[in-house]
Amino acid sequence: xxxxxxxxxxxxxxxxxxxxxxxxxxxxxxxxxxxxxxxxxxxxxxxxxxxxxxxxxxxxxxxxxxxxxxxxxxxxxxxxxxxxxxxxxxxxxxxxxxxxxxxxxxxxxxxxxxxxxxxxxxxxxxxxxxxxxxxxxxxxxxxxxxxxxxxxxxxxxxxxxxxxxxxxxxxxxxxxxxxxxxxxxxxxxxxxxxxxxxxxxxxxxxxxxxxxxxxxxxxxxxxxxxxxxxxxxxxxxxxxxxxxxxxxxxxxxxxxxxxxxxxxx
Amino acid sequence: xxxxxxxxxxxxxxxxxxxxxxxxxxxxxxxxxxxxxxxxxxxxxxxxxxxxxxxxxxxxxxxxxxxxxxxxxxxxxxxxxxxxxxxxxxxxxxxxxxxxxxxxxxxxxxxxxxxxxxxxxxxxxxxxxxxxxxxxxxxxxxxxxxxxxxxxxxxxxxxxxxxxxxxxxxxxxxxxxxxxxxxxxxxxxxxxxxxxxxxxxxxxxxxxxxxxxxxxxxxxxxxxxxxxxxxxxxxxxxxxxxxxxxxxxxxxxxxxxxxxxxxxxxxxxxxxxxxxxxxxxxxxxxxxxxxxxxxxxxxxxxxxxxx
Numbered sequence: 007x008x009x010x011x012x013x014x015x016x017x018x019x020x021x022x023x024x025x026x027x028x029x030x031x032x033x034x035x036x037x038x039x040x041x042x043x044x045x046x047x048x049x050x051x052x053x054x055x056x057x058x059x060x061x062x063x064x065x066x067x068x069x070x071x072x073x074x075x076x077x078x079x080x081x082x083x084x085x086x087x088x089x090x091x092x093x094x095x096x097x098x099x100x101x102x103x104x105x106x107x108x109x110x111x112x113x114x115x116x117x118x119x120x121x122x123x124x125x126x127x128x129x130x131x132x133x134x135x136x137x138x139x140x141x142x143x144x145x146x147x148x149x150x151x152x153x154x155x156x157x158x159x160x161x162x163x164x165x166x167x168x169x170x171x172x173x174x175x176x177x178x179x180x181x182x183x184x185x186x187x188x189x190x191x192x193x194x195x196x197x198x199x200x201x202x203x204x205x206x207x208x209x210x211x212x213x214x215x216x217x218x219x220x221x222x223x224x225x226x227x228x229x230x231x232x233x234x235x236x237x238x239x240x241x242x243x244x245x246x247x248x249x250x251x252x253x254x255x256x257x258x259x260x261x262x263x264x265x266x267x268x269x270x271x
Numbered sequence: 272x273x274x275x276x277x278x279x280x281x282x283x284x285x286x287x288x289x290x291x292x293x294x295x296x297x298x299x300x301x302x303x304x305x306x307x308x309x310x311x312x313x314x315x316x317x318x319x320x321x322x323x324x325x326x327x328x329x330x331x332x333x334x335x336x337x338x339x340x341x342x343x344x345x346x347x348x349x350x351x352x353x354x355x356x357x358x359x360x361x362x363x364x365x366x367x368x369x370x371x372x373x374x375x376x377x378x379x380x381x382x383x384x385x386x387x388x389x390x391x392x393x394x395x396x397x398x399x400x401x402x403x404x405x406x407x408x409x410x411x412x413x414x415x416x417x418x419x420x421x422x423x424x425x426x427x428x429x430x431x432x433x434x435x436x437x438x439x440x441x442x443x444x445x446x447x448x449x450x451x452x453x454x455x456x457x458x459x460x461x462x463x464x465x466x467x468x469x470x471x472x473x474x475x476x477x478x479x480x481x482x483x484x485x486x487x488x489x490x491x492x493x494x495x496x497x498x499x500x501x502x503x504x505x506x507x508x509x510x511x512x513x514x515x516x517x518x519x520x521x522x523x524x525x526x527x528x529x530x531x532x533x534x535x536x537x538x539x540x541x542x543x544x545x546x547x548x549x550x551x552x553x554x555x556x557x558x559x560x561x562x563x564x565x566x567x568x569x570x571x572x573x574x575x576x577x578x
Contacts, residue, residue, distance in 0.1 A: 012376040019373065024364050090360030094418065097324045097354050098377035099346040270326040 017112030030074045038063045038128050042135040055142035056132035057154040067124040072169040072197055075117035079176035080189035082109040087184040092270055106265045121166045147230045164225035171250050172197055178257040182264040208236055219253050222246040276301050277426045277458035282332035285318055292318050294482045300458045305448055307469040308462040310479030316462040320430050324354045336426055353424035359415025363404040367414050378422040393417045408435035428460045433468055445472045504540055506531040507556035517550045
């Protein structure tokens with residue numbers, strides 16, 4: 007176990023010793039700062055509550071977090087192949103499945119750290135610029151007005167789960183195709199076009215759309231007791247999590263199968 | 272060679288898409304031996320090495336390292352191996368030291384002092400904390416050797432290790448590998464298409480051609496050549512046909528490329544010389560025709576391009 011932690015330590019080193027990683031953090035910290043300065047200069051007399059600010063800033067950051075996590079997931083395996091380091095990595099006394107697991111966990115930890123950073127920065131920056139309110143009247147959601155802490159924590163949890171689902175897809179592609187460009191391209195396509203594809207599928211008027219991945223990436227639509235991402239097919243949070251879980255299991259299984267056996271040329 | 276081999280290839284075959292890339296290769300490498308794997312480009316050297324270190328699956332046959340099968344007991348087998356496969360590709364955005372720490376973490380029981388020791392061994396003290404992307408190819412090659420020997424492997428596998436090294440670097444590497452074999456009993460398996468290099472470095476070489484081992488032979492060192500062993504010798508003499516008659520079959524005299532050639536030990540060479548001089552021939556030169564590994568190699572592979 008202690009030995010496996012050393013693999014994880016290696017993967018973390020390879021993430022955090024890269025300049026790109028810190029550029030990502032700079033975005034997470036910089037965007038809320040720039041946003042609050044912009045809001046103050048535009049509407050100095052009618053500022054939002056710190057919670058409304060946090061909600062708006064977090065919506066922007068959530069897409070970035072998903073993209074950044076996808077980039078790291080895509081790089082996890084494909085990067086070792088493109089650099090050629092995979093040959094030195096795999097000739098160690100470890101099963102390929104353990105090495106892949108360390109990469110997968112490092113990718114999850116990276117997404118979790120970005121999410122925690124975004125939560126903290128938006129909360130702290132919002133409070134610093136707009137003061138702290140215990141019950142914000144300007145929130146769009148009822149739960150958000152009554153219990154902003156609970157609302158934002160749940161909101162972040164749902165966004166993190168969606169990000170993990172897409173990142174797992176990117177991880178699978180990375181392990182299967184060993185090409186970072188293709189992986190990043192397809193995964194970001196899913197992220198951006200997911201809503202559009204959901205709309206197209208719902209035009210078909212077939213309940214099969216309930217079982218596709220795309221709608222369930224919008225878990226936050228269940229907050230405030232909503233009917234979920236597809237109003238014409240009311241679903242429950244449990245159902246969405248189950249669909250995500252099945253997709254996740256398939257992605258992980260394919261990643262492990264693809265990485266475990268094939269020749270490294 | 273009464274010891275058991277460090278690595279044993281048994282009828283190793285690799286087929287890709289119905290094409291046989293490696294055809295029933297069998298060989299053994301013993302402790303303390305530098306073993307050369309020689310063949311033209313595309314003959315299957317790298318494929319064989321990839322199978323030895325578990326990067327490629329083996330279609331049939333097996334490879335045992337310290338008695339453990341690389342296919343069935345991968346961790347136990349690979350634990351005893353250090354390797355560079357093709358170019359020493361390391362993490363370019365990490366320093367040399369961070370690269371070594373990375374690989375040290377993946378093997379049991381490598382202390383910081385062992386890392387420092389290996390850094391000194393490959394002579395990289397002054398540059399080890401620079402990022403790898405600022406290294407020359409020669410320095411990357413040294414770092415590659417460092418990561419391969421960190422865990423004191425019983426088998427060291429190096430694929431074209433002299434690529435990109437200057438003559439001094441090649442000499443240094445050669446001395447280091449021979450020392451490693453002699454003092455630590457490491458079995459060193461080196462692939463190359465550079466014949467002269469292998470001749471200086473190796474104790475034995477296997478010659479690979481189109482996925483088959485066509486020959487395995489010991490490399491004879493100059494210091495080992497005995498006085499009694501007959502050599503092929505050329506006599507530079509006028510009118511060689513007439514001179515041949517004077518020899519009267521001594522030393523299997525014959526004409527090669529218009530020159531008088533014999534196969535004889537030192538004593539006989541002197542006797543032939545005396546006979547020729549006594550018969551009135553002027554002998555302008557006597558030259559031992561040493562057979563280089565290159566000659567042998569070309570002989571075996573019938574002059575196919577060596578790349």
